[in-house]
Amino acid sequence: MRDERSAVPVFFLSDSTGISAETMGNALLIQFPDLHFERRLIPFISTVEDARRVVEILDAAMDGPVTPLAFTTAAVDEIRNVLLNSRCPIIDFFGLHMDRVESILGVRGMHVAARLHGVGDIIRYNNRMAAIEFAIEHDDGQSLRALDKSDVILVAPSRCGKTPTTMYLALQHGVYVANYPLVDEDFESVDLPRPLRKLRERCFGILTTPERLSQVRTERRANSRYASLEQCRYELRRAEALFRMHRIPTIDSSASSVEEMSTVVLQRLKVRN
Amino acid sequence: MRDERSAVPVFFLSDSTGISAETMGNALLIQFPDLHFERRLIPFISTVEDARRVVEILDAAMDGPVTPLAFTTAAVDEIRNVLLNSRCPIIDFFGLHMDRVESILGVRGMHVAARLHGVGDIIRYNNRMAAIEFAIEHDDGQSLRALDKSDVILVAPSRCGKTPTTMYLALQHGVYVANYPLVDEDFESVDLPRPLRKLRERCFGILTTPERLSQVRTERRANSRYASLEQCRYELRRAEALFRMHRIPTIDSSASSVEEMSTVVLQRLKVRN
Numbered sequence: 314m315r316d317e318r319s320a321v322p323v324f325f326l327s328d329s330t331g332i333s334a335e336t337m338g339n340a341l342l343i344q345f346p347d348l349h350f351e352r353r354l355i356p357f358i359s360t361v362e363d364a365r366r367v368v369e370i371l372d373a374a375m376d377g378p379v380t381p382l383a384f385t386t387a388a389v390d391e392i393r394n395v396l397l398n399s400r401c402p403i404i405d406f407f408g409l410h411m412d413r414v415e416s417i418l419g420v421r422g423m424h425v426a427a428r429l430h431g432v433g434d435i436i437r438y439n440n441r442m443a444a445i446e447f448a449i450e451h452d453d454g455q456s457l458r459a460l461d462k463s464d465v466i467l468v469a470p471s472r473c474g475k476t477p478t479t480m481y482l483a484l485q486h487g488v489y490v491a492n493y494p495l496v497d498e499d500f501e502s503v504d505l506p507r508p509l510r511k512l513r514e515r516c517f518g519i520l521t522t523p524e525r526l527s528q529v530r531t532e533r534r535a536n537s538r539y540a541s542l543e544q545c546r547y548e549l550r551r552a553e554a555l556f557r558m559h560r561i562p563t564i565d566s567s568a569s570s571v572e573e574m575s576t577v578v579l580q581r582l583k584v585r586n
Numbered sequence: 587m588r589d590e591r592s593a594v595p596v597f598f599l600s601d602s603t604g605i606s607a608e609t610m611g612n613a614l615l616i617q618f619p620d621l622h623f624e625r626r627l628i629p630f631i632s633t634v635e636d637a638r639r640v641v642e643i644l645d646a647a648m649d650g651p652v653t654p655l656a657f658t659t660a661a662v663d664e665i666r667n668v669l670l671n672s673r674c675p676i677i678d679f680f681g682l683h684m685d686r687v688e689s690i691l692g693v694r695g696m697h698v699a700a701r702l703h704g705v706g707d708i709i710r711y712n713n714r715m716a717a718i719e720f721a722i723e724h725d726d727g728q729s730l731r732a733l734d735k736s737d738v739i740l741v742a743p744s745r746c747g748k749t750p751t752t753m754y755l756a757l758q759h760g761v762y763v764a765n766y767p768l769v770d771e772d773f774e775s776v777d778l779p780r781p782l783r784k785l786r787e788r789c790f791g792i793l794t795t796p797e798r799l800s801q802v803r804t805e806r807r808a809n810s811r812y813a814s815l816e817q818c819r820y821e822l823r824r825a826e827a828l829f830r831m832h833r834i835p836t837i838d839s840s841a842s843s844v845e846e847m848s849t850v851v852l853q854r855l856k857v858r859n
Contacts, residue, residue, distance in 0.1 A: 329846075330843075330848075331849065332849070333610050336609040336610065337609065337659075337683075340661075340679075340700060341680070341683055341687050341695070344661060344695030344697065345691060345696070346696065347693070348691065348693065354853075356849050357849070382690050382691070386610075404686060404687065406613075406679070406683075407613075407614070409682075410610075410614055410677050410679075411614060411617065413675075414614050414618075414677065417653065417675045418594065418618060420618060422614070422617030423618070427616050427617075438747075438750070441750055441844070442747070445749055445750055449722055449749070452722055474711075474715070476718055477715055477757065480718055480753055480757050481757060483753075484750065484753050484757060484844075570603075570711070572605055573603050575603075576603040576605070576630070580627075580629065
């Protein structure tokens with residue numbers, strides 16, 4: 314019995330973590346907002362035997378009520394070939410594109426499972442580690458030394474959503490991000506807060522909607538002036554005026570994902586450097 | 587004059603953040619460890635005019651000494667079609683695969699730029715936010731309440747690399763991760779530290795090499811007993827014995843990336859739930 318609204322089983326297959334398969338697969342699936350998907354990640358498929366067991370799982374899914382779909386980024390030819398023998402439809406992000414990239418570059422690729430090792434990665438790891446520690450230590454903001462050492466300063470009223478973007482930039486890009494929470498006295502002035510004056514170039518303002526801000530603050534401190542819609546509206550209006558006056562670029566955290574906000578910040582950083 | 591070792595210009599193009607284009611493009615490029623690439627991300631290509639300007643950049647790169655290469659995930663047909671008109675070779679992760687996915691699913695996709703909004707994303711955002719705050723608050727470990735509320739507990743000697751994996755799991759997957767740093771008295775006992783005894787199922791041990799640990803600790807406290815190779819060797823040997831005895835799964839942070847460690851943790855979580 315086939316129910317049109319049953320979930321479509323989706324498999325992400327990889328000889329590594331499967332993060333690429335998930336990222337690209339989901340970029341395609343997001344185009345089908347009316348369908349429901351049941352996702353399963355199968356990472357670290359590292360031997361032909363592993364691959365055969367995965368094919369059994371895929372073929373079993375083919376006998377279910379809804380045709381499944383699999384995405385693979387397996388780079389090892391023997392493993393990919395076994396997977397592609399499944400009866401399940403497989404979107405292969407590697408094979409086809411690898412041939413093309415090889416012909417453009419004029420070099421044959423290694424066709425090995427991606428392992429992110431080596432000295433380059435230790436350096437990258439240490440950078441990210443240091444940036445994360447910087448973010449954790451200065452999550453409350455305000456320390457002058459932190460502002461001075463930072464690559465980027467996120468400026469916003471309390472609870473506008475600085476922290477996830479801070480962590481994303483640190484973790485994925487090793488960027489040193491400091492926070493500067495705007496407080497009452499900052500709203501009363503038309504000047505930029507003193508600690509930011511010489512660092513205007515590094516500043517990004519974060520805004521949101523009064524409704525969203527009030528909701529987030531209510532979770533912290535219900536029925537407070539701090540969480541009231543009126544106070545949130547006032548702070549956001551003042552913050553926006555301040556950013557406009559001092560030509561600080563702003564991002565709306567209610568309309569952008571963490572990834573989108575981070576991309577905006579990174580693009581400006583690049584232009585400046 | 588063409589220098590064989592010149593960097594290959596690589597462009598990542600997107601009508602959204604470009605994270606998918608970068609992820610997949612880099613998954614292919616990592617297979618060419620001997621080549622040097624000069625990467626440039628061009629995100630948020632949202633109009634046909636934007637796309638035409640990008641084509642000018644790509645075509646200009648075609649006149650350089652090394653043939654460039656571009657990866658695109660643009661989902662909007664008009665934009666993708668303009669980009670594909672460039673003379674620059676373009677790997678299109680969307681067009682070809684979208685046709686295939688549509689034919690498998692029997693539904694036409696939206697072909698719109700991916701924006702990660704809507705209620706689903708607010709919920710996801712709030713979950714990640716709460717998990718990040720949990721991670722920041724309990725980064726030093728030890729709080730019993732934190733251990734109890736956690737999904738996962740990373741157990742290791744100091745400076746083995748718990749923090750980046752903690753943040754990655756929080757940020758990308760909304761997982762509540764607590765840390766338990768092993769200290770002198772833990773190494774002297776064959777029992778699991780008391781706070782972990784009832785929570786063994788949630789524990790993951792993290793190990794590394796004595797050399798790496800000593801190096802990381804030296805950055806913190808040079809020439810200390812704490813950073814000495816001998817002490818690091820002792821702590822890692824004791825930690826490993828403890829994990830083995832209590833059947834706690836372990837991950838080697840010197841041989842695995844943050845993404846790989848996170849994937850191992852997530853896979854076990856799924857099996858358990």
